[in-house]
Amino acid sequence: MKASLSWILDYVDVPEGTTTEHLTDRLTLTGLKLEAIESPGREITGPLVIGRVLTMEPEPQKNGKTINWCTVDVGDANGTGEPQGIVCGAHNFEPGDLVVTVLPGGVLPGGFEIGARKTYGHMSAGMICSARELGLGDDHDGIIVLPADAGEPGQDARAVLGLDEETIEFEINPDRAYALSLRGIAREVLVSVDGASNLRDPAVRDTPAANADGHPVVVEDAEGCPVFVARKVTGFDPTASTPDFMVRRITAAGMRPISLAVDVTNYVMLETGRPIHGYDADNLEGAIVVRRARDGETLTTLDGAKRALDPADLVVTDDSGIIGLGGVMGGETTEISGSTTSILVEAAHWDAVSMFRTGRRHKITSEAGKRNERGVDPTICEAAADRVVELLVEHGGAQADPGVTVVGTPPQMPVVEVPGDLAERVSGMPISEERSIECLRAIGCEVSGSGTLSVTPPPWRPDLTDAQDFSEEVVRLVGYDRIPSVLPTPPSGRGLTRAQQLRRRIGRTLAGEGFVEVVTFPFVGTTDLDDLGVPADDPRRDLLQLSNPLSAEAAYLTTTLLPGVLRAAGKNVGHGNADVAIFETGTVTLPRHAGPAAILPVDRRPTEEEFAALDAALPAQPFHLAVVAAGDAVAGGWWGEARPVEWADAVEAVRAVAAALGLDVSASAVELAPWHPGRCAELSVEGQVIGHAGEVHPSVCQSFGLPKRTVAAEVDLDVLIERSVHLRRAPAFSSYPVAKEDVALVVDSSVAAADVEAALREGAGELLESVRLFDVFTGEQVGEGRKSLAYALRFRAADRTLKEGEAATARDAAIALAAERTGAVQRA
């Protein structure tokens, strides 16, 4: 809400010397936050004075234009008292007119510096200004001609033009709809600024009583439209222009001046907060009827849109049909036009919820709608309509029709019981009951009783419904800045949960492994899954769709973190960081298709069953980890060759995380997008699959702008965290000597090393301390389709030195089981 300061002060007095800053500081602290103070003249510097045109000589030019060579009396403002010679291209003035003159040295909006310059064969020393040149509007038809009594030549023109006027922009919270009016702002000034007094409520005025001579109005839906006031003027001069003060105030409020009739309704809306609608009375046919729309009805609104109406929409009709969407927007057929001479003024109170729904349904946002849907004082319809009539009469030469139609009565405000000490209990600062009552009365409440107060809010405060709402009013007037600062004393907390600790540990582990954490958006499109090469029947294609995505290409919530991290990695490579290792942790969304999440009542706690059902209706949202690495794992340098990343780096990253949680990961071959079909590991912990890792498929690398051999992993961290080992047992070491045995086994290439190792371990028995695969070898010596695996076995007993041959026996048992399980043959 924007309003010029002088307009605000039309309705309330502040002590002499109150600065704009003080006023806005106070309003900010009581709830009307200052957004900005604007002044149209702030960009104008230097001499801007009233001038009187003494002579003007039209001089046709070769380019077809005619310029006027003028002499202008600017008093002593030019330092000489001599007339100022100025070339002017406009023609809407004549000698004797008072005009606005900027003299050399002045600067106009946009940094436009004025000097004396030679033009059209004259030395033009200054400029006669149009409204647009001064930043006062779009009117460029001619220069500003001031009223004859505007002032004397040489006098500063700023005050005359309202250039000094300050406009204050406030941020209005949704519960303070009353402050969307000068009336409301003035009241806030009264209660906020020390010494403010003498509120002159523009909505308090004597209005003519209702009579039977007004335009007939029938309200069929009194709940939707509790009050409907209609007044009429005739003989309106459609050519009458809007007075300057009104244009300035409407413009300052951020609205566009349109025509006197429309401007007056907007002016009164800004003044009182009550939206007004004007109809061309000559185009009305018969009685006005207010009702809900019927199925299939349509209306072409003022904005030219033809709208299909909903049975919940409130409409205004006459014999011709629907003529307006009540409280939201008028229809085309009765729109006030450039030839309207009779105007029916509607000031009606509409049900706020209906206004909100209709506005949303038809996607109409308007100044009227904004006020109607937040709640307007229902008691001021007659006053607002009367004020409109007054202004149309005063400025449009109209006659007020004696007919006054008033249908309905304003709804009663509720009486709310408010504990007298509530403000004190809520705020934690001493506020007596007397002080509370004083504050409540200051904002317009009626208060009676003591101990428990019976409070009736003023009609412009429909937001005040609960006892606690009144406590806010009291506390804000006492002053939020006076609330003391006291630390509460919580009971002993239990610290972070284990899962929270482990998530941090996982992040630190990956950072220690050289991965950089990134955060990406969880929105994906089906093309992202195409880029991953995910087949049509893959469960990762079961995506939760957004109804209102920001872009059609990312209309779903992702089921995998891979698109985000692969894109991010690709971007890094694109930026020239060829060696990149990143990770992301976050939830993914796996739809459960479990049906709707109920909208439960709010006047009680949901039952356990209801609450459980809500959770069950949500998609599963497991916490995932994804890692991507590309380029070199170890850079080349003086220490030696670079080592490019390889599939094992992805597996190793997951193993590092698992190890940090006390878990071992086993890997087995699997084919899964987006990985290389021969280089993808399915990772498991204690037999439960946790995810996958390996080299990314070359075509996927290409899709994401990544080099070949990029590696990636994605795992479900919830599973890892759930299985993490909490209390690790202290190890017992044997201090007896170790016996080492090396074994080289030849197996088919297709045999998994993990299987051979498992067989060795099992076969070796309990004397085996460790197995380490130290070499993998293929070549002629081992034969086509075969590989040699060389293992170092270490044996040790916990309680004795091994006897001669014991380790060899265990080794042979290990080899025997490996042979049986995997067809391994000991290499000669």
Place this chain on the structure above:
Amino acid sequence: MSGPNTDYDPVEVTPLKAEQVEAMREAALAAIADARDLDALKQVRLDHNGDRSPLALANREIGALPPQARKDAGQRVGQARGAINQALAARQAVLEAEHEERMLVEETVDVSLPTTRRRRGSRHPLTLQSELIADLFVAMGYEVAEGPVVEAEWLNFDALNLGPDHPARTMQDTFWTEPAEDHLVLRTQTSPVQARTMLTRTPPIYVVCPGRVFRTDEYDATHSPMFHQVEGLVVDEGITMAHLKGTLDHFASQLFGDGITTRFRPSYFPFTEPSAEVDVLCFVCLGVDAAACRTCRGEGWIEWGGCGVVNPRVLVACGVDPEVYSGFAFGMGIDRSFMFRHDLGDLRPLFEGDVRFSSAFGTEI
């Protein structure tokens, strides 16, 4: 040169004469002293103390002497060899020390060489900021509560006193999911976690909830469809706005520095009543000569978040008796706090995944 001789029984053997032994000893000691390095000393050892050395050969002759001469000769040779061994050992130690010293000199490297062989990882600054904030509150005795990102409409709105026609619902530009009748949203705030907390715990409740939230804001320098919030909730007997103020003052001083306080301005949130906007004193200019301050844009204060006394309607919907308990709640943008705490003017680097950004913050902030 004489070899071992067992065929006769001489009284005297030339190599075992005192002057001969002395000469061998002198020769050996001279050679030892002359040995310039360990290799040379090794050769000296072989030549003068080895199996084929003159003394060793002389020693073999001892057996041929009569007992008294044998004893004398044995003593002489033994003493000579002892002296030589000692000299060898001493020289060995000296040469080894010299050798080691030389080796160490030779092994000198350029320690200014880069050592960046391994990649250095880092965590995302928003993660770090979330953890830092969580820790501040955990230190006060709070616990960290969590909830889902795709949330039931009822928990995101209705339970928080935002009914279906509440104007605030349009303020929040919510992402809805399909089908609409499933009533699911991407949470627009972390407040549903507060509702969940009240529904699953009994007071006293002291929790903070950091997390990701979503609004349908176009992505630009100051808006993101996804951002991070931290909310706090306290429900206990006798909780007031003064407790809220005290808590946020403490929070501000912990996050932005000693002496940084907060300012409350009346505001409106459906889930709190009274409600307040929280400004934090500019930690750069401390509100003094703010005009030129970039951080607070000349205001002296920085808009930080919202807060208020939990609306009794919310307590009722979440099963807390408003006659017994009262509470406060607050919410701040983690991203926003990060931006002004670390002088970041454009939020997009937070979500672009450029490793140069996260790397700048390491693993703690």
